[in-house]
Ligand SMILES: [Zn+2]
């Protein structure tokens with residue numbers, strides 16, 4: 470199958486960036502123009518929850534009228550930490566979200582995916598670090614608060630890896646994802662990071678496929694130019710692993726569409 474005939478969806482985008490963006494019709498339109506140029510048929514805005522007050526549903530309604538051929542969804546990416554469950558449930562109730570992405574961005578207040586704190590990796594034993602990360606991810610899955618697991622193996626972002634097989638570290642978390650009926654996203658941002666690899670790796674994606682875990686796709690674009698970035702690679706990977714359908718969401722109800 471030629472890769473350029475896939476049905477593209479981008480469910481992980483940040484119009485508000487890291488707080489510098491604005492949720493205007495113009496800004497959202499730049500994301501949608503970029504999506505249309507990449508032949509994306511459905512896009513979800515999934516800003517970080519700390520910028521939630523910047524989300525404006527009026528602007529979303531306006532761009533839906535302006536781009537009638539594109540399905541536009543409202544999601545949110547929430548940082549999971551054990552103990553935050555009640556706070557997250559309150560955040561989830563503030564808008565009629567189509568989906569919630571749960572992501573682990575920090576361990577014991579260390580923002581391990583942030584370049585400014587990369588030196589902290591040196592004080593960790595990689596084996597312990599991966600155990601800890603996937604334990605928190607398992608708790609994220611068991612919390613029942615989310616629809617999608619964000620960048621499943623983001624702990625590899627700077628290329629620090631344990632000696633053993635990552636699949637062994639991730640197994641319990643992936644089983645918890647299956648049990649919780651969650652969707653895993655294939656996130657192309659890893660290709661733009663030092664690890665130079667899609668999240669999750671092919672090895673972990675194959676395990677998800679064996680366990681019949683649904684997947685969706687996201688670019689993690691913080692600028693319009695990154696919408697749909699490297700999607701040919703992501704869809705080709707999915708197809709090679711065996712996936713023929715991907716998940717989409719409306720009002721937190723999942724359905725599967727053929728790629
Ligand atoms: Zn994230």
Ligand SMILES: [Zn+2]
Pocket residue numbers: 481483546689
């Ligand atoms: Zn993100």
